[in-house]
Structures are given as structure tokens and as C-alpha cells.
Amino acid sequence: MITRHGWTAIIAAAACFAIGRVFGLIELYVIGVGIVIALLVAVISVQHRLPPLNVRRIVSPAMVSVGEAARVDIQLANLGRQPSPYLQLWEPVGNNGGAPMQLAKLGPGQTAGAAYRVPTARRGLVRIGPLRALRRDVLGLSQRTTTLAGTDEVLVVPHTITLPFPSVGSSGRLGQHLRMKSWGQTGSEFHSLREYVPGDDIRRINWKASARSTSLIVRETALEGIRRCTVVLDTTESEYAGSSFEQAVIAAASIIASSSHAGVNTRFATSEIDLRGPDVAANTLRWLATVEPTIGSAEVSSVNAGMMDGMGLLVVVTGSASSVAAAQVRAAATQDETMVVVCATEYTASSRFVVDATSLESMIASWSVLILGSGQAVPT
Numbered sequence: 001m002i003t004r005h006g007w008t009a010i011i012a013a014a015a016c017f018a019i020g021r022v023f024g025l026i027e028l029y030v031i032g033v034g035i036v037i038a039l040l041v042a043v044i045s046v047q048h049r050l051p052p053l054n055v056r057r058i059v060s061p062a063m064v065s066v067g068e069a070a071r072v073d074i075q076l077a078n079l080g081r082q083p084s085p086y087l088q089l090w091e092p093v094g095n096n097g098g099a100p101m102q103l104a105k106l107g108p109g110q111t112a113g114a115a116y117r118v119p120t121a122r123r124g125l126v127r128i129g130p131l132r133a134l135r136r137d138v139l140g141l142s143q144r145t146t147t148l149a150g151t152d153e154v155l156v157v158p159h160t161i162t163l164p165f166p167s168v169g170s171s172g173r174l175g176q177h178l179r180m181k182s183w184g185q186t187g188s189e190f191h192s193l194r195e196y197v198p199g200d201d202i203r204r205i206n207w208k209a210s211a212r213s214t215s216l217i218v219r220e221t222a223l224e225g226i227r228r229c230t231v232v233l234d235t236t237e238s239e240y241a242g243s244s245f246e247q248a249v250i251a252a253a254s255i256i257a258s259s260s261h262a263g264v265n266t267r268f269a270t271s272e273i274d275l276r277g278p279d280v281a282a283n284t285l286r287w288l289a290t291v292e293p294t295i296g297s298a299e300v301s302s303v304n305a306g307m308m309d310g311m312g313l314l315v316v317v318t319g320s321a322s323s324v325a326a327a328q329v330r331a332a333a334t335q336d337e338t339m340v341v342v343c344a345t346e347y348t349a350s351s352r353f354v355v356d357a358t359s360l361e362s363m364i365a366s367w368s369v370l371i372l373g374s375g376q377a378v379p380t
Contacts, residue, residue, distance in 0.1 A: 006042065006141035009035050042137035046144040051080025051108075055131060055149040059118075062152075063286070066159040070118040072099075072128060076148075078106040088134040089148075093118060094126045103133070118154050123249070123289050126154040157285040158246075158253040161364060164371045165262040166313065168225055171373040174353055177338060178226065181311065193217050228312040229259040230267045230337075232329055237293035239319030240345055244358065248344035249288050251357045252317045255342070256284045259313075312337040319345035321354050340370070 002010070013035040020028030058073040074091070078084050089101040099116040106112060118126055129151035136143040166172075168179045193209055196216035209217035233252045240248065252268070259266040260281035267276040268284040271294070275283050314337045316329045321341045333339050340353040342363070347356035355370060357363040 001143055001145070002039075002043070003136070003140055003143050005139070006039060009039050009141055013039070038139060039141055042139055042141035045137045046135050046142050050133070050135070050146060051078055051082045051084050053077070053084060053106075053133075053148060054079050057129070057131070057149055057152055059128065059152050059154055061154075063155045063157060064118075064120055065157055066120060066123050068120055070120050070154050070156075071115060072118060072152075073113065073115045074101070074131065074149075075111065075113045076103065076106070077111040078108055081108050083107045085135055088136075089114075089131060090134065091129055091131045093128055094124075120154075120156045123156045123158050123246075125290055126156060128152045128154065155286060155289050157289045158249050160250070160254045160257045160285075161360065163254050163258040163364070163367050165229075165258045165264070166226065166371045167262075170371050172369060172371045173373075174338070174340070174370050175373075177353075178311065181338065226264055226311050226313050228265040228267070229255075229315065230269060230312065231255050231259070231315045231317065232325070233268070233270045233288075233291075234316065234318035234323060234325035235270055235272070235291065235294045236319075236323070236325065237295050239323050239325070240293060244319065244345040245293050247357050247359065247363070248317050248319075248342070249291065250360065251342050251344060251355075251363055253285055253288050254363075255315055255317070257281050264313075314339045315342060316340070317342040317344065317357070319343065321348060321352065342367075 013032045016028040016032030016035065020026065020032065054077040056075040058075070060071055060073070064070045072091075072093075074089075084103070084106040086105055087103040089103055090098055091101070092098040093116075096119075101114045101116075103112060118128070120126075129149055130147050131149040133146045133148050134143055135146070164170075166174045166178060168175065170176075170178070193206060194217070196205060196218045206217045231252055233248065237245075256266060256268055265276075266280045267274070268280055268287075269275070270291075273287060275287065277283075312334075314329060314333050316326050316339065318325045318341065320326075320343050326341050330339055338353070340355060342355040342357045344357045347354065347358055347362075347366075353370060355363065356366040
């Protein structure tokens with residue numbers, strides 16, 4: 001490929017021939033011929049095949065959280081019998097620029113290496129490569145680009161924060177609500193026997209023990225805890241403004257991680273996907289790395305399809321408590337489920353279980369107060 005300097009040389013040679021003919025100057029003919037010969041030598045020199053170069057790219061790690069370090073190491077080895085020329089290497093990294101490198105001449109069997117950091121300031125899929133080598137002649141009249149290696153990817157997943165998971169023993173408003181709800185559940189794990197008091201479920205009366213006593217005996221079971229947690233992310237574009245959608249993504253990822261860490265049957269759902277199973281936390285992070293807001297309203301009313309029995313927690317991450325998605329999920333919730341709305345755009349305090357997620361600080365504080373109570377320390 002002819003460079004800009006090469007095209008300038010072509011124009012200069014043509015001018016020398018033209019002026020030399022008009023004025024009969026043999027010297028200009030000689031100069032023109034010299035420029036043409038230099039150009040031909042330059043083109044031929046860069047057309048030589050490169051010696052076989054073995055390129056090894058090591059991406060560590062291949063999946064990283066926002067803000068964490070990711071590194072790419074490139075190792076090159078000359079496997080040929082001839083030395084490699086001086087090369088300018090260029091590797092695209094994402095959509096904004098790349099990594100320039102200079103490779104000096106490598107003799108047969110010699111190796112060289114280079115490394116650079118991958119930008120991880122934003123979540124998403126960062127594509128790396130292909131690695132290209134640019135070779136020029138000494139005068140810069142001609143150049144040739146050769147692809148040395150293919151592409152790799154680094155997945156930048158959302159940042160997650162540590163959040164306490166609610167239970168029937170939590171001292172916050174949600175924990176108290178769950179404790180009261182658990183009394184109405186018929187547990188299967190035996191705890192103790194006690195005398196009957198007015199208001200007890202007659203189905204819990206142990207008739208064999210009552211026959212040996214002067215009063216009715218009730219079979220006490222252990223309090224039913226949360227057995228499942230469903231996190232629903234509203235991806236409707238109109239529900240978010242500014243960076244609030246990113247706040248919603250972080251909130252959804254953090255709650256999923258908290259639920260999975262607590263050993264609860266966890267599920268993540270949107271209008272597009274339905275993730276569950278033992279790897280739901282990792283799979284959710286991978287999906288959230290590239291999610292974008294969708295235009296139009298999303299139907300999320302089927303979130304309870306196929307869920308198991310027992311007490312459940314239903315968390316809706318949306319823009320505001322009055323969103324269409326929150327109303328749809330609320331209408332689909334069962335009596336055994338407790339619904340929590342996480343608001344990333346607009347927070348309005350109400351008697352419902354609503355979490356202020358308009359910022360990371362407010363989300364940590366609001367969630368912790370709901371779970372642990374106002375007198376507890378906020379985790380960091």
C-alpha cells in the first residue's frame with residue numbers, strides 16, 4: 001500500500017519528467033528515475049513475507065467487575081530462520097482506541113512480550129483484537145498490514161455491594177413482617193409441644209398427646225423461613241433518567257448475590273429472560289453486563305410461573321413504586337410472597353416495603369434499615 005509520502009513521491013517524479021521535457025533538463029529526468037526506483041524498491045521490500053511469528057495472548061481475568069483490574073499479556077516468538085523486521089503493532093481494545101506497541105527486530109528463536117490494562121470503568125463486553133502488524137520501508141513510501149492474532153473478549157460485569165438478606169429473625173420492619181407471616185405457615189419441622197390457646201389452628205392439635213393430658217396439646221413447628229427469592233428487573237426505558245438505570249442494574253445484581261449467598265432458591269426475571277438454578281448469580285451477572293433499557297412497556301406478570309411452595313420474597317427493581325411493572329408484579333404476587341419495591345429513579349416513602357436506590361449510599365442505608373432496623377449499623 002502506498003503511503004502519503006509515496007503518493008507525494010509519485011507526484012514529484014511526474015513533475016520532474018514533465019519539467020525536464022519542457023526545458024530539456026536531463027538532470028530532472030535522472031531525479032525522476034531515481035524517485036521511481038526508490039518507490040519500486042519500497043513496494044517490493046514490504047511485500048516480503050514475514051517469518052512465522054507465534055503470538056500468544058493471555059487475558060486475565062476474562063470476567064471482571066466494574067473498576068477491577070484486567071490485564072492483557074502478549075508474547076511473540078520468531079519461529080523462522082530469518083530475523084523479523086521492525087514492526088508497529090496495534091491492537092483495538094473496545095470501541096475507543098487501542099494499544100500501540102513497537103516490536104524490534106527478532107532473531108530466529110527470540111521472543112518478546114508486552115502488556116497493557118483493559119479499561120473497566122463501565123460494564124459491557126470489551127472486544128480485544130485482532131492484533132495487526134504494520135511494516136514500512138525505511139523511507140516511509142510504502143506499508144503493509146498483517147493480522148497476527150484474532151480476537152478475545154473481557155466481560156465487565158456490574159459492581160455488586162454487600163447487602164444483608166432478610167429473615168424471620170431480622171429486627172427491621174421486613175423481618176417483623178416475615179416473622180408474623182411465618183406464624184401462619186404450616187411448617188414441617190417439629191419444634192415442641194405446648195398447650196392450646198385460643199386462636200391456634202385446630203389442625204395443629206396433637207390428638208395423641210391431648211388424650212394423655214387434661215388439656216389440648218398443640219404441635220409447635222419451627223418458624224418457616226424464606227425459601228425462595230425472585231428478583232424482577234424492569235428494563236422499560238421511560239422509567240429511568242440519567243444514570244438511574246445503572247443504579248437499577250447494580251441493585252438487581254447485589255440482591256441476587258445476597259440471596260444466592262444466603263442459600264435461598266433464587267430466580268432472576270425480566271421481560272426477556274428467566275434465570276434460575278445453582279448458577280443463577282453468575283449467569284445473572286453475565287446477562288446484566290450487556291443489558292440496555294428497552295423501548296415500550298415490558299410484560300412481567302408471569303413471574304410466579306413454576307415457583308415452589310413456601311414463603312417467598314419478591315423484589316421488583318424499577319424506576320418508582322408507581323411504575324407499570326411494579327403494579328403487574330404486585331397483581332401476580334401470591335399470599336405467601338412479600339413484595340419489596342426498589343426505586344432507582346424516584347423514591348416516595350410509603351407504608352409498603354420500598355427501598356431508595358437513587359444512589360449507592362441511599363440504597364445501602366434504606367435496605368439496611370428495612371432489614372436490620374434503624375438502630376443497626378449499615379454494612380459497607
